[in-house]
Amino acid sequence: MRLEYFQMVDRITLLDPDAHLVRAECQVPEASPVFEGHFPGHPILPGVLMIETMAQTGGWLIMASQRFANMPFLLQVEKAKLRAFVTPGQPLQAEAELVHEGSGYAVVKGRLSSGGKPVAEAEIRYRVVPFPNPTLRAQMLETARRVAVPEAFLHG
């Protein structure tokens, strides 16, 4: 995870649009300016970044299932539960299940766990629209390769 760049997902470990499922590994860094403020003497991953991690994980599933024709933008977070503190250096496993793919929107159930123990969960909704410009699409494709989205899902 590169918290300062909002790059939350390190590696996709499973991506199965037919099963509506994605899993990813996310390694919390040992050090980050984020932890200097949140909190001094008690560094923990901010809850909003846990939600962002689930949102990005689900986002890869949506982009892959639509072969990177569209970009999901975070729209709504429902029933978010942050069950445990996450500390520097902790490995996280993220999972998202596509609950519904509507017209111009999508809904996933996201989950975070660590060492098999639940850490967070939320229902996340996205507005799904064509990429606003080619630069963003190219950047997302480059990032997709870095996080090991299978090549087959990168093109229509």
Add this chain to the structure above:
Amino acid sequence: MPSTYDTIAGIISETCDIPRDKITPDSHAINDLGIDSLDFLDVAFAIDKAFGIKMPLEKWTQEVNEGKASSDQYFVLKDLAANIDQLVAGKAA
């Protein structure tokens, strides 16, 4: 079994916190009931789930934006209900 209109009126009332008696078949979801685009997606999700359909919101929006359709055709509740009935019938066919 409630009518399509009754089901969507109930969804709108619950999702958007609008008293049920303020909602009529002639209400326009946006112009009369003041439902914004974020709340309308909530409504759409609930309708999609309730009827097992995928309302073609992008197509409808495009038609309205291009002047090919009036927003009344899609957002006045009795017309929305008729469109949903067609989608449900199309799914069953």
